[in-house]
Amino acid sequence: MPRSLDRQITVEKTPSYFVTREAPRRISYMSPRVKLIVVVRNPVTRAISDYTQTLSKKPDIPSFSELAFNNRTIGEVDTSWNAIRIGLYALHLQPWLNHxxxxxxxFVSGERLITDPAGEMARVxxxxxLKRLVTDKHFYFNKTKGFPCLKKPGGGGAPRCLGKSKGRTHVQINxxxxxxxxxxxxxxxxxxYETVGQDFHWE
Ligand SMILES: Nc1ncnc2c1ncn2[C@@H]1O[C@H](COP(=O)(O)OS(=O)(=O)O)[C@@H](OP(=O)(O)O)[C@H]1O
Structure with missing residues (x-):
């Protein structure tokens, strides 16, 4: 991590930290005072998004159903499949709470990050x-992409939108x-929800 000067904060992001067993111990060893931000979304949608992304790189993989269930008739879910396992947020959170x-x-809601980016950024x-410098003035909703884009401060320059690989049409699941x-x-x-004290309404 680069050093931060006074009045600066350093931010680093890696999606896999949250589900990596040794990450909490190693990060707390680096700095026990570090602040941690996790973006979470409905684990069902997350699994479908994950599968859609894998399928785009490896078109020959089995169907979503084949991978998600050990036995579909009795609803036995295959928790060893990463796309399913990553969504077990309560399980992954426990080791972090030991440190x-x-x-x-x-915890940032991935859903609200799209529907209310300014509100979510206010909480962050x-x-x-920090002072609330990023506000609703900085976002506009790009209907074509289906995502908010970030306007440059002062209104100059092109807005920053998410890249082509975000917002792929999800595979249709029955x-x-x-x-x-x-x-x-x-x-x-x-x-x-109970552990973090926040209801994400993923019903
Ligand atoms: N800033 C922001 N706001 C809202 N949603 C976002 C954002 N960045 C990424 N995403 C969505 O997260 C899904 C995975 O994206 P990534 O490809 O970046 O993830 S990863 O790097 O592979 O972990 C993927 O979801 P789907 O598009 O539904 O498949 C991304 O669109």
Whole structure:
């Protein structure tokens, strides 16, 4: 990590930290006071997005259903498949809580990041102890992309939008499979809401 000067903060992001076993211990060793931000979204949508991304690189993989279920008839979900396992947020959170108080962690809603980016960014800035400099003035909704884009400060220059690989059309999954996965994640989601003290409404 680069050093921060006084009045600066250094931010680093790696999606896999949250689900990497040794990450909490190693990060707390580096700095026990570090603030941690995790972006989470409905684990069912997350799994479908994950599968869609893999499929775009490896078109020959088995179907979503084949990978998601050990036994689809009885709704037995394959928790060893990463796309499913990553969405077990309560499980991944536990090792972090052995090293950091929950007050040092902040959870961003991936859904609200799209529908209310300024509100979500306000919470992030408050958590980091920053003045609310990024506000609704800095975002506009790009209908074609289906995402907000960031306007350059002062209004000059092209806005910054997410790249082409974001917002891929998700693979169509049958409604029974989605319902089975919703059922499967429900108790895990509830445990997660209770632990972080925030309801993400992923029902
Ligand atoms: N800033 C921001 N706001 C809202 N949503 C976002 C953002 N950045 C990434 N995404 C969505 O997260 C999904 C995975 O994106 P990535 O490809 O960046 O993830 S990863 O780097 O592979 O971990 C992928 O979701 P889907 O598009 O639904 O598949 C991205 O669109």
């Amino acid at each position: 950091f108080p929950i007050s040092q962690m902040h 800035q408050d958590f980091l102890g 409604t029974d499979d989605i319902e089975q996965l919703r059922e499967f994640y429900r108790p895990h989601n509830i445990k997660f």
